[in-house]
Amino acid sequence: MERIITRFVSLLRENGIRVSPGESLDAVQALALAGMRGRKSTRQLLRLTLIKNINDVPLFDALFNRFFNRFKLDISDIDLAAQLDAAIVSMDGEFTYLNQNQGDDHDEQGPLIKIDSEINPEDLQELKSLTEIDPDDTDGTEIMVQMKGYRGKSKAPRPSRRFTQNPLTIELGKSNGSERNIAFTLEEQLAMQEVVSKMMLRLRKDMKRMHNNQNRGKLHVIKTIQKNYRNDMVPFLLALRRKRRDKPRLVVLCDVSFSVSHASRFMLLLLHTLHNQMLDVRSFIYNRDITEITEMLANMPVNDLVHTIDQGDIVDLDENSSFGQVFLKFKKNYLENLRGRPAFIILGDARNNYDEANDSVLEEIREKARYMLWLTPEDKDTWNRGDCLINLYGAYFNKVEVVKTVEDLSTVVEELLRDIYGDRAEPIDRKRLQEAKKEEEYDSKDYYRRGVGSGVEPTFDPSGRSGW
Amino acid sequence: MITEQAVKDFLRSAGYIADDAIATAVFLAIQMEKPILIEGPPGVGKTGLAKALSSSLDFPLVRLQCYEGIDEGKALYDWEYGKQLLYTQLLRTQLDSYLSVSTDLREAVERLASEESLFFSQNFLVQRPVLRSFMSDKRSLLLIDEIDRADDEFEALLLEALSEFQISIPELGVIAAKRKPLTILTSNGTRMISDALRRRCLYLYIGYPELEREVAIVRVKFPALCEELAHQMVTFLKKARELNLRKPPSVSETLDWAEVLSILKTKQLTSEVVANTVGTIAKHQTDLQKVTDLALQELG
Numbered sequence: 001m002e003r004i005i006t007r008f009v010s011l012l013r014e015n016g017i018r019v020s021p022g023e024s025l026d027a028v029q030a031l032a033l034a035g036m037r038g039r040k041s042t043r044q045l046l047r048l049t050l051i052k053n054i055n056d057v058p059l060f061d062a063l064f065n066r067f068f069n070r071f072k073l074d075i076s077d078i079d080l081a082a083q084l085d086a087a088i089v090s091m092d093g094e095f096t097y098l099n100q101n102q103g104d105d106h107d108e109q110g111p112l113i114k115i116d117s118e119i120n121p122e123d124l125q126e127l128k129s130l131t132e133i134d135p136d137d138t139d140g141t142e143i144m145v146q147m148k149g150y151r152g153k154s155k156a157p158r159p160s161r162r163f164t165q166n167p168l169t170i171e172l173g174k175s176n177g178s179e180r181n182i183a184f185t186l187e188e189q190l191a192m193q194e195v196v197s198k199m200m201l202r203l204r205k206d207m208k209r210m211h212n213n214q215n216r217g218k219l220h221v222i223k224t225i226q227k228n229y230r231n232d233m234v235p236f237l238l239a240l241r242r243k244r245r246d247k248p249r250l251v252v253l254c255d256v257s258f259s260v261s262h263a264s265r266f267m268l269l270l271l272h273t274l275h276n277q278m279l280d281v282r283s284f285i286y287n288r289d290i291t292e293i294t295e296m297l298a299n300m301p302v303n304d305l306v307h308t309i310d311q312g313d314i315v316d317l318d319e320n321s322s323f324g325q326v327f328l329k330f331k332k333n334y335l336e337n338l339r340g341r342p343a344f345i346i347l348g349d350a351r352n353n354y355d356e357a358n359d360s361v362l363e364e365i366r367e368k369a370r371y372m373l374w375l376t377p378e379d380k381d382t383w384n385r386g387d388c389l390i391n392l393y394g395a396y397f398n399k400v401e402v403v404k405t406v407e408d409l410s411t412v413v414e415e416l417l418r419d420i421y422g423d424r425a426e427p428i429d430r431k432r433l434q435e436a437k438k439e440e441e442y443d444s445k446d447y448y449r450r451g452v453g454s455g456v457e458p459t460f461d462p463s464g465r466s467g468w
Numbered sequence: 469m470i471t472e473q474a475v476k477d478f479l480r481s482a483g484y485i486a487d488d489a490i491a492t493a494v495f496l497a498i499q500m501e502k503p504i505l506i507e508g509p510p511g512v513g514k515t516g517l518a519k520a521l522s523s524s525l526d527f528p529l530v531r532l533q534c535y536e537g538i539d540e541g542k543a544l545y546d547w548e549y550g551k552q553l554l555y556t557q558l559l560r561t562q563l564d565s566y567l568s569v570s571t572d573l574r575e576a577v578e579r580l581a582s583e584e585s586l587f588f589s590q591n592f593l594v595q596r597p598v599l600r601s602f603m604s605d606k607r608s609l610l611l612i613d614e615i616d617r618a619d620d621e622f623e624a625l626l627l628e629a630l631s632e633f634q635i636s637i638p639e640l641g642v643i644a645a646k647r648k649p650l651t652i653l654t655s656n657g658t659r660m661i662s663d664a665l666r667r668r669c670l671y672l673y674i675g676y677p678e679l680e681r682e683v684a685i686v687r688v689k690f691p692a693l694c695e696e697l698a699h700q701m702v703t704f705l706k707k708a709r710e711l712n713l714r715k716p717p718s719v720s721e722t723l724d725w726a727e728v729l730s731i732l733k734t735k736q737l738t739s740e741v742v743a744n745t746v747g748t749i750a751k752h753q754t755d756l757q758k759v760t761d762l763a764l765q766e767l768g
Contacts, residue, residue, distance in 0.1 A: 020667050026500070033499045034472070034492070041472075044492045052666035054507060054657075054673045231549045 002028055008067055009050065015063060017056050023049055039068070195410050249280040249340045251369070253330070255348035256309055257287045257321035263377035265306065266406050267347050270413065272302045282342070284334070285309060286326040288319035292334065323350060323389065324358035331361045335368065343416060344369040347403075349378045350390035357389055362396040372397040373416055377404060470495065484513065484520035485677075485684045493672040494521065503630050503651035505615075505661065505669035511718030512674045514654040518611040527609040527650060532597035534618035540625055544635055546594040552587055588639035598629050602645035610649040616659040623665050631668045676709060682722060690726045700737040701725060705749065707766060711758050717749040724748045739763040 009024045027049040036042055043064050051060050223239035231237075252271060254264050264285075271283050282294050291314050296305055308314060344365060366372055374397045376383075376390060383390050394400040403409045472491040479486045479494070486494070494517075497504045506514045522529035532543055556563070563580075570576040595603060601610040615623065629635055630653075633645040653669060655661055677685065679702060686698045702722065709716045717725075725748045734741055742763035750759045 018663070022667060026502070026670075029500060030496050034495065041488070041492065044489050045496070048489070048493050048496060048670045048672060052505075052663070052669070052671040057673065232553050234549075234553065236549055 249342035251342045252283045253346045256285045287315045288322045289315045290326045320353040322355040323352045324356040327358050327361035341370040343371040345373045347375045352389045374400040375403050478524040482520035482524035501648045503669045505653045506672045507655045508674035511720035518652045522609040530597050530601040531611045533613050545599045548592045601649040607647040608649045610651045612653045615653050616655040686726045693730050713755045714752040721749045739767045
């Protein structure tokens with residue numbers, strides 16, 4: 001019995017469910033205690049002991065059915081596999097009854113019935129006849145693959161494998177223009193939720209600590225006395241006044257033009273997930289024109305929103321993107337009602353299509369913003385080629401980051417939030433900013449000042465253009 | 469030796485209708501002396517299960533309601549500072565005479581230090597829920613309610629208690645449970661519970677019950693309600709749950725509604741009845757409209 005459980009556990013692990021050795025011991029103990037009284041109860045026992053997350057349950061049920069149905073299928077086949085199986089079955093005879101399908105139909109309601117009925121005896125018969133006609137059919141190989149796992153030849157992967165296979169680590173750059181209209185898959189959304197919820201967890205924990213450490217002010221005399229009443233007024237426990245603290249605000253400008261659509265797509269999803277979690281986010285999208293989409297993000301399913309944007313209903317996508325125009329329009333329409341010194345994030349490649357740069361607007365934005373961050377999906381090798389103005393614009397920003405994967409994106413946003421919360425954001429005072437820049441000149445990470453003079457006044461280096 | 473059927477029966481006697489998964493989980497928790505972690509939407513009877521178990525097994529219920537900022541002083545144990553101070557005040561004369569024997573300060577401190585354990589003894593220990601359930605002479609039921617509301621530091625604090633059934637108190641050493649309590653943790657899933665905690669527990673997900681079980685629950689709680697009506701209202705609520713409401717009606721709403729209907733002496737469910745009592749099943753303004761619309765559509 002232990003052997004079967006171990007094999008089953010390794011099958012679970014192969015499929016990405018994390019099961020600890022302690023849990024498989026629990027499963028064996030539970031089976032010994034409750035005894036084996038049929039398939040349904042065994043499934044429940046194993047599920048109780050091995051599965052600790054509701055999201056894993058459907059996968060577990062599917063695997064359970066696959067694993068314990070295979071016996072029957074293979075026994076009826078006359079080949080080497082069947083003989084091997086028969087040997088194992090006779091060894092662990094106590095388990096063979098699990099292959100019986102009777103009563104399976106009442107097993108569970110919901111999607112489980114579907115799984116069960118998919119593998120009812122008729123289907124198996126059909127499957128078998130299929131393999132007889134064409135042994136090279138995919139069904140055949142599937143059985144072979146399953147057999148391999150079942151004999152325990154393939155090692156269970158380390159649990160971390162699941163995370164390296166995370167679909168979000170796929171480079172954003174891989175998706176190209178032709179995939180433009182593809183909606184977010186469920187996996188992408190789930191993976192994003194996972195990334196964000198992990199991030200939130202880390203953040204919230206640290207925020208709380210910072211909140212406790214930093215946001216405390218003077219002694220609150222009355223509360224301290226109240227708190228120490230039972231200690232005979234000896235102040236063992238102190239109560240401190242709290243400083244007021246605002247919810248951090250973000251203003252995000254997201255380029256939806258053709259050249260960066262693959263990155264903006266994930267940025268939108270991140271915004272959507274972040275929105276209202278703990279932040280006050282105002283989001284804008286732009287191409288040549290700029291529009292606020294905060295309301296839409298809050299109220300629309302993300303796929304619908306992406307679709308609407310892709311159709312060009314919100315901003316015209318056929319125009320060439322122009323950052324200069326966007327900054328002007330942003331100043332005209334929105335800059336006045338930016339409140340509470342938000343952090344300002346721009347996602348874009350700074351390719352201005354040789355339009356007016358209008359970088360002076362950034363100066364005004366910076367006076368209003370607590371922190372400025374530019375995100376670009378482009379490698380810095382190509383920054384100086386063509387119409388890219390990132391060196392000019394970048395001088396106004398506290399930081400310019402390259403984001404290529406969703407992991408990058410979430411890391412950058414997390415760092416930013418920590419900066420805002422921890423009050424470690426650099427002061428906006430320009431002189432001090434430039435001094436700081438001077439001091440950090442030799443920091444190789446500080447790539448945005450390449451091509452900019454020694455930091456006195458941000459000037460546009462025409463070499464970027466002449467190289468074209 | 470109890471069986472799962474026995475579990476079902478004694479839960480039924482306490483007015484709780486369990487399905488197979490619940491019965492198996494309870495049975496295993498009793499046999500294996502492992503905590504159960506129950507997750508599920510609010511109002512499906514997670515806490516109710518603990519209460520029913522406590523009354524039917526005659527285990528005294530020790531409840532620990534978690535909240536943000538709960539710490540070991542509130543959950544495990546605490547020192548009774550006031551009592552300690554009071555004792556030192558009252559014993560001052562004795563202390564004086566006791567210490568007057570010593571000739572110099574060093575000796576006095578040593579003498580006092582040798583009696584330190586007096587002031588950190590069980591006598592001055594306040595038992596908070598977890599310790600109380602461990603020290604109970606009778607096997608108790610420890611309910612750690614809504615663990616997801618507590619911080620993750622607190623979760624880590626519980627790990628020792630839940631896996632070893634012991635508490636380490638620096639001044640006293642390790643205190644092991646006299647009788648291992650039957651432990652139930654509930655979570656509404658507002659926060660992911662750490663894998664470390666999950667690993668130490670049996671995991672039970674209680675979702676919305678299937679039709680027959682929910683009808684049975686209503687019938688047990690309100691025997692006066694006729695079966696046909698119970699069936700009708702449960703069917704209606706099942707449809708309402710699929711409406712994508714902000715707060716889908718759960719079993720507790722079903723029971724509230726059943727109570728309202730039995731007070732109103734309703735015989736037949738009509739859209740008018742639903743419209744009049746919709747406040748018991750829908751808890752948001754947008755939901756109210758959706759549910760009344762459904763009633764018009766379904767019941768005419």
